[in-house]
Amino acid sequence: MVTRTCRIWNLYGPAETTIDCAFHLVDISADTQSVPIGRALPRYRCLILDDFLQAVVISQEGALYVGGVGVFAGYLEREELTTRALIVIDDEIFYRTGDLVRMDKNGFLHYQGRKDHQIKLHGQRIELGEIEQCLLNTLISACVVIKWDDDHLVSYVQSTNIDVEELRKHCQSHLPPHMIPSIFVVLEKLPINANGKIDRKLLPAPQFSLLTNIDQTDVIPLTPLEEHLQRIFSEAFHNESPNVNMPFGQLGGTSLDVIRALMLIQQEICTKVDVGLLFANPSIRQLARVIEPLLVTYADSSVTTSALQLLQENQDRSMP
Template sequence: IGHAFNQQAQRHPQKVAVELDDQCLTYSELFIYVQRLSMCMGHRQNQIICQCIERSIEMVIGQLAILSCGAAYCALSPDDPPTRLHALVTQVGAEVVLVHSKTSAKFDDMFQGHLIDVGLINSHTDYSTNNFGTDHSLRYDSSPDNLAYVVFTSGSTGTPKAVPITHRNFVACMTSFEQLGILTAMDVVIQVAPSSFDVHVKECIGTLMLGSSLVLLHAQGHLDINYLSKTIQQHNVTFFCIVPSHMTILSNYLAEQSEYSRLRSVRKFGFLGEAIIPKTLATIIAHVDKNAVAIYNLYGPAECTLTSVYHRVTMNDIEQGSIPIGKPLISNRCVVVDQFSQPTLIDQPGELLIGGAGVFPGYLGQQHFTEKVLVEIHGTQFYRTGDIARVDRKGLLHYIGRKDHQVKLHGQRIELGEIEQCLLDSSSHVSGAVVVKYNDDHLVAYVQSDRSAEIELREHCRSRLPPFMIPSVFIVLDQFPLNSNGKLDRKRLPTPDFSSAYNRTADAPQSPLQKQVHALWCQILQRESDQISITASFFSIGGHSLLLMQLYHRYVTVFELDANTLTIGQLFQHSTIVDHARFIQLALHKPEHGNDSWVSLHLNE
């Protein structure tokens, strides 16, 4: 991968490599920054280096520098609590973590290795004094079977699984994308996926490896639908990859505002992470030139390198309301097997197995899990996805569901067992825990305990789990319902009642601003005014990330704010009406501040 980026920088040094709002670096400029940071870290062959950085140009520089010094890149989400970050760093044995000013404090107390502030590479720091490594020459000597990156997936036993991907895996996937015309050097790619998604590696490193141009969003910018759509328009983005539920929110917004022209430059849409919504596709097709636009359904578990199966969606697919996941990439093979591990007949459901160049070498430090998911068939290694699928008469794969309790929530893969184990660890009084997906937008936790309270359970989860894994509702029961065999009867678990959090009518809005915010909550959540307390969390009364995106847009419109004065990240972290009113009040009186910019090196070709 490092060689590929180096070659792109040599072929077209003055081509735009990465942009963020009004900041821009060419390939040659980006290469110089990568070289500086790589020299700072020294030779790190076969090590894993973690990076915890908000969306920024520093994020991309850090990714490439890690690969350039021979190490594997491991992304950490800045949204995760410090306890979880420390556990993940320990799990992969990282001795170096790249940070910037906004994330370094998360590692102050627990991390004993080297913290490197990537922001310093934009200064005139003399890196010769930073002897973190012994060899300061820039090398690209990784072999194809060396690790390129590590991504974490949810683990059913309570510990996340570390999925390593090799250079061979990654290059094979990106080469397939290029050969199929899905992503090429001619594209301008927008980086939407958060770092908890392996797709962000394709969007950043894959884009630059192929010689395309990368457009970044500022922190939490992917959740600001107005900013996101304007950025696509301003930078003439041609390749746009997004989770279907996220696209539905964006599509509805653009249609309501009569601003679908903002997507006019997009030539390729990629949908991944969950089932495509045909109604949303129909809306897209109605507003774009269908003869000039390609829509792809992209499927693939992290263990098989980003994307294993693809399908170019047709008008017939949309009209029928059934979108196949398609056929394997050039470098992959797929087979659907029955309970006896024999290939199924046409349209007969079975477990989907994926083989070929994308299959990972096995979980780091968890050989027992590796043995369960990797199987050899006629000399080829296959990964057992746990997904139930079928093959139609055209040879196209169709996704049906899961064979276990793993779920997808807004594109995020979640093992419910990890949340359940976290709850069991919260107190000696918790004797049982069950987490279920409710509708399409919520996780509900059932806890068997005689003393635990919801607030304690929620705080415990917040300190150990990423935000997308924290249940919306916690229901404490003295005893779980059992069937005649003495096992948990899931069907008899009580239905969550989100209105139970609304009964504190004493917590009514006080100030005129709180009343305005309260009214907007009632509209978004579709609740009566006496059902929402000003001290209740948005996420505990039926709200979720997609609804918060809509609420944020209402705030910006009603109060005439912008992303420089009120960020959606603030609303995520502080989620009551009292909090939101306070942030809006501050935003209304906040002077605008310019962003730090990158100094152009003005390199000549």
């Protein structure tokens, strides 16, 4: 509960504007329905423009453009992306935030959503179009990627003959782990609205039961090391029974959860495991395979006594 003696500031701004470009001192008695992102900071300008780069009237929704001292110079070695992100208005450089806002009669900006399909998932900013373009480089004819319940990326692909595992492997080889869809839904035809565009509202709900259970086709019993890693990721990712074959990016954890899991691995199993090894082997089973030789090589110096005892005790268990 927030007391009346507490002052809360709502700060807004993408990284391209040096994090903060607008601010609002929250009024805990008045801002009960929604909290504005406020007004521009000193030496910043916030413009709300329509599709024709014309200023909108008060209370009308428009795209937010930010200019001022903190606007970045561009993306390193990405001139095409920089050109799309920046625009010159009145001899001043403005950043296209892609955010939709409106201004109330008091001059406060209110966030309304995104103009494009950029999202944030587990603290990572993701361009859904990049994932869709990656998928279109395969044999599928059309696709759409959406965020589902703030936890997962779901890819809907239009195809009559496609192997889902091949799609997943293609994404794993071309995209970072946090951009790989959790589920691929194959449809003979994607739903189309009257304007000829994909109707996202008519897309079927994905079957998330596939994420919580170990694949029925996988009859390989877990090794003691895999069981230990599964317990660590269960604790770090708040996932009761994480799939040992599923990439970490699809288990629903945040970047902080990954760091927590890495610390537990270093404390309980092997200090030689680093973040590079973790991301290069993005599943419990893959990680166990590369850690196992380290336990032999560095047993005297890199594995804690408790971890060694646990592994030794589990070696004697009966196998199915």
